[in-house]
Amino acid sequence: QASDDSVHRLDLLVEETEKEVAPGRTQTVWTFNGQTPGPVLRGKIGDTFIITLKNEGSMGHSIDFHAGDRSPDDVMRTIEPGESLTYEFTANRSGIWMYHCSTSPMSLHIANGMFGAVIIDPPDLDRVDREYIMIQGEQYWGSDPEAGNDPDAVNRADPSVVTFNGYPFQYEHAPLSAQPDERIRIWVLNAGPNLPLSFHVVGTQFDTVWNEGSYVLKGGSGGAQVLPLLPAEGGFVEFVPTAAGHYTIVNHMMSYAERGARGTLEVE
Ligand SMILES: [Cu+2]
Incomplete structure (x- = not known):
């Protein structure tokens, strides 16, 4: 279940690296913080997320958080290698929300590993084992x-x-x-x-x-x-x-x- 924190700060580093993607198959992947999927973020309705995206890859990348409703123009822009941006959003609705690189062609950036999840707990979420x-x-x-x-x-x-x-x-x-x-x-x-x-x-x-x-x-x-x-x-x-x-x-x-x-x- 979500922590008591109401503000979540996270650096997300975009890296292009090599990873074993299946038994016997190592190939280039494009990642958030070196992992595919990227890290799972979790919070509650009303929480604020302040994400710093840093592009340490060799080409343009970006991020789109479905967990927040924001005008895409600024925060979802593609940044070049060496650049960074801050993407802040407030979680107004519960869900398990996708995030992903939204640089074209998006199909390739997502298939190469640039995706992850933000879980915003419903307020009535029961405890489970x-x-x-x-x-x-x-x-x-x-x-x-x-x-x-x-x-x-x-x-x-x-x-x-x-x-x-x-x-x-x-x-x-x-x-x-x-x-x-x-x-x-x-x-x-x-x-x-x-x-x-x-x-x-x-x-x-x-x-x-x-x-x-x-x-x-x-x-x-x-x-x-x-x-x-x-x-x-x-x-x-x-x-x-x-x-x-x-x-x-x-x-x-x-x-x-x-x-x-x-x-x-x-x-x-
Ligand atoms: Cu990308």
Whole structure:
């Protein structure tokens, strides 16, 4: 849950670096603070965020925070290598909000790793036993790993891998964990840039779904099997696995699951 701080200050350094993006594949990525996705920010309605963006890359970059409503002209401008800007916004509405580089071509800057999430808690947010966050991303490899993703492949929207939190199948190798009868909340953001997400956890039924600003399911006799999210949409699901086992977290668009948008929740 969000801290008591009402002002959040953060430096975000744009770096172009090399990273292992999948087993056996190291390629150039464009990052906020060296990681893909960038850091998760969290706060409450009314909080102020003061972000200093510093471009330490080799080309122009920028940032767009969906978590604040601001005229784009100044704060979302592209800055050149060596430049910096300050981007201040107040969180007026709850949500899991995307941020991303908005320099053209945006599809390539996002695919190369320049995306992240800001969580603004709804005021009535219940306490749960465990919370996780899953951000879906896409990679489009070309023949030259040093060049990063291949712009033509990005345009075809035919990804090499689809990831949760930047790396395909990472939660099959290192599963999420929980104990029986714990209430689990998973925040989910689809960072795109191009593909939909049909978020499902095999063997569970969601009893609570919050999607783009409101509860679409809470209490009552109904359940949900999926949280559907187009690019830049976000929400959360809650469920309570009652028995030990291996529950698969999956984009139920199966071709994307089979390219990496799949993981395991281990309940024991
Ligand atoms: Cu960029």
